[in-house]
Amino acid sequence: MINNDVWFAVVNPQSANGCTRKRWPKFLQRLEQEGYTVDFAYTLGPGDATSITRRVLHEGYTRIISVGGDGTINEVVNGFFIDGCLINPDAELALFSHGTGGDFVRSLSISRGIEGFIEILKKGRKRTIDVGEVQFLDDHGQPRNRYFLNVADIGLGGETVNRVNRQSKLLGGKISFLIGTMVSIFRYRNKTMRCKIDDKYCIEGRLNSIMVANGRYIGGGMMIAPNAEIDDGLFDVISLGDFSAWMLLRNIPKIYKGEHLKIPGVSEQRGGSVSITTAEKALLDIDGEQPGQTPVKFTIHPKSLCIWDV
Numbered sequence: 214m215i216n217n218d219v220w221f222a223v224v225n226p227q228s229a230n231g232c233t234r235k236r237w238p239k240f241l242q243r244l245e246q247e248g249y250t251v252d253f254a255y256t257l258g259p260g261d262a263t264s265i266t267r268r269v270l271h272e273g274y275t276r277i278i279s280v281g282g283d284g285t286i287n288e289v290v291n292g293f294f295i296d297g298c299l300i301n302p303d304a305e306l307a308l309f310s311h312g313t314g315g316d317f318v319r320s321l322s323i324s325r326g327i328e329g330f331i332e333i334l335k336k337g338r339k340r341t342i343d344v345g346e347v348q349f350l351d352d353h354g355q356p357r358n359r360y361f362l363n364v365a366d367i368g369l370g371g372e373t374v375n376r377v378n379r380q381s382k383l384l385g386g387k388i389s390f391l392i393g394t395m396v397s398i399f400r401y402r403n404k405t406m407r408c409k410i411d412d413k414y415c416i417e418g419r420l421n422s423i424m425v426a427n428g429r430y431i432g433g434g435m436m437i438a439p440n441a442e443i444d445d446g447l448f449d450v451i452s453l454g455d456f457s458a459w460m461l462l463r464n465i466p467k468i469y470k471g472e473h474l475k476i477p478g479v480s481e482q483r484g485g486s487v488s489i490t491t492a493e494k495a496l497l498d499i500d501g502e503q504p505g506q507t508p509v510k511f512t513i514h515p516k517s518l519c520i521w522d523v
């Protein structure tokens with residue numbers, strides 16, 4: 214029987230360009246100095262954070278820490294579910310943000326660094342938040358599903374993430390994403406999309422992308438969905454119209470500040486279920502990972518995951 218006070222940390226040693234591997238032993242020492250008992254495992258590769266989380270939840274751990282960036286948070290959250298259900302509805306997640314981008318925690322105002330994380334544990338404030346689910350086709354055309362906390366998108370974002378994840382992030386999340394975005398903007402061709410929100414056709418035509426947001430930020434700090442709330446039971450659906458590369462580039466500063474919603478061609482809508490189909494293949498991006506393509510269907514699971522917040 215595992216004591217409820219024991220935490221289990223799922224540590225991605227490769228996150229933050231490999232810095233997490235060097236720093237984790239010191240972080241663990243600090244947590245132990247503060248009186249916390251923390252068991253942990255390093256992930257061995259993509260997908261491992263999901264398997265580890267599932268295994269330890271089945272073993273009886275109820276308090277999980279994700280140590281890494283947005284990709285690690287996403288994999289850990291997926292480990293909370295099996296066959297469409299939470300493994301343990303009483304399980305809780307604490308986020309030790311140690312990646313390059315760290316977009317999801319921006320929506321929570323969680324500060325970076327071990328001292329900020331210890332403060333969260335000491336305060337002990339918990340919050341139950343919405344979880345998004347997306348059904349999509351993988352690269353072999355097989356139907357898959359995945360859960361997410363932050364933002365998923367179809368279009369330019371998928372192509373950009375595909376490119377950024379193949380290059381080094383040594384310059385930091387924001388700059389790497391900016392460079393990847395620039396190259397993608399010039400190579401990407403807008404796609405004909407149809408988007409249904411809560412079973413009504415809402416957006417149709419040639420579009421750059423559609424973002425389905427629970428959190429507010431993508432790409433190392435772009436405030437793409439400035440009005441999104443992580444516990445309102447709804448996605449914020451932001452679409453970017455048939456923009457040219459130059460028009461997008463001109464507006465990137467506005468997107469970073471969340472001031473893009475009034476630009477003609479940008480729309481903001483809300484709903485709990487979102488389906489997107491495209492005339493040609495369009496890539497899906499979920500929390501900075503690129504697992505597949507259209508057609509996609511998003512469903513929100515209101516207030517279904519307990520996280521530790523500031």
Ligand SMILES: Nc1ncnc2c1ncn2[C@@H]1O[C@H](COP(=O)(O)OP(=O)(O)OP(=O)(O)O)[C@@H](O)[C@H]1O
Nearest residue numbers: 228229257258259281282283284285312313314315
């Ligand atoms: N041992 C490992 N070796 C290589 N890659 C790994 C390993 N463990 C996990 N990964 C992969 O590392 C990728 C990046 O992780 P993560 O997103 O947490 O860090 P990051 O890219 O530094 O942060 P952010 O996404 O916030 O910019 C994930 O896709 C994950 O699947």
